[in-house]
Amino acid sequence: MPKKDFIIVAIDGGAAAGKSSTSRALSSRFNLMHVDTGSFYRATTLKLLEAGVPAQAGEALVTGLAGLQLDTKTEGNQASIVINGWTPDAAIRSEQVNANVSxxxxxxxxxxxxxxxxxxxxxIAKERGFAGLVMEGRDIGSIIFPEADLRLYLYADPAKRAARRAAEGLTDSIEQRDKMDSSRKSAPLQVPEGATLVDSSELNLEQVVEHVSELVSAAYEN
Incomplete structure (x- = not known):
């Protein structure tokens, strides 16, 4: 029997490194609640854009954020942010959001x-009966859950990531996103100290999931 009945898995990495596909597969295999924090920032960006709040610190931003009430909806193993009663839809993947979210x-x-x-x-994951939480983003293992039971950093060759991004129908620049996310002063994209590195450049999704699943199983035992 596993030593732990609940674990937290933190998965970080740049755009199109395989975080979402891997996280979804793990959530299904281990009954983990999957949280895509990128969707949180996308949804917040969309609401601020709709309210005409500029992407700069100031009174307008403070007021705009104060008007956003957050909740969580779960459907299957997927958790979604709910803002003022609205659940994110395809609009958070629009070109406008892509260009502004960073x-x-x-x-x-x-x-x-x-x-x-x-x-x-x-x-929330505990209250709703999940065996753990798998959260993906860019600062999960470094800022949000530095105490996570398993911290992973997924990466891949930039050209391969760009091809994956294009296959998803997204047009934002991988290099530009990486540069902005890595150079920002607040919670930059970085490899969390002590995190396990996973290079997905030459691996297909199944191979990545199998490798990471072994690490998850070990995390339950430690």
Missing amino acids: HYAAIPEVRKFLFDYQRSQAE
Whole structure:
């Protein structure tokens, strides 16, 4: 029998490194609640854009964030942010959001606004009967859950990531996103100290999932 009945798996990495596909597969295999924090920033970006709030610190941003009430909806193993009763849809993947999300995500007030909400997902996962939480993003193992039972950093060759991004129908620049996310002052994209590195450049999804599943199984035993 596993020594732990609940674990937290933190998966970080740049765009199109395989975080989402791997996280979804793990959530199904181990009954983990899957949380895509990128969707949190995308949804928040969309709501701020709709309200005409510029991507810069200031009174307008503070007021705009104060008007956003957050909740969580689960469907199967997938958790979704709910903002003022609205559940994100395809609009968060629009070209407008793609072009702006890194700008809003770089603002400390925005990251602070979402910090406690992201941390709260662990308790929600426990309350809703999941065996653990798998959370993906760019600062999960370094900022949100540095105490996670398993911290992974997925990466791949930039050209392969760009091809994956294009296959998803997204047009944002991989290199530009990486540069902005890695150079921002607040919670930059980085390899968390002590995290396990997983290079998905030459591996298909099944191979990545099998490798990471072994690490998850070990995390339950330690």
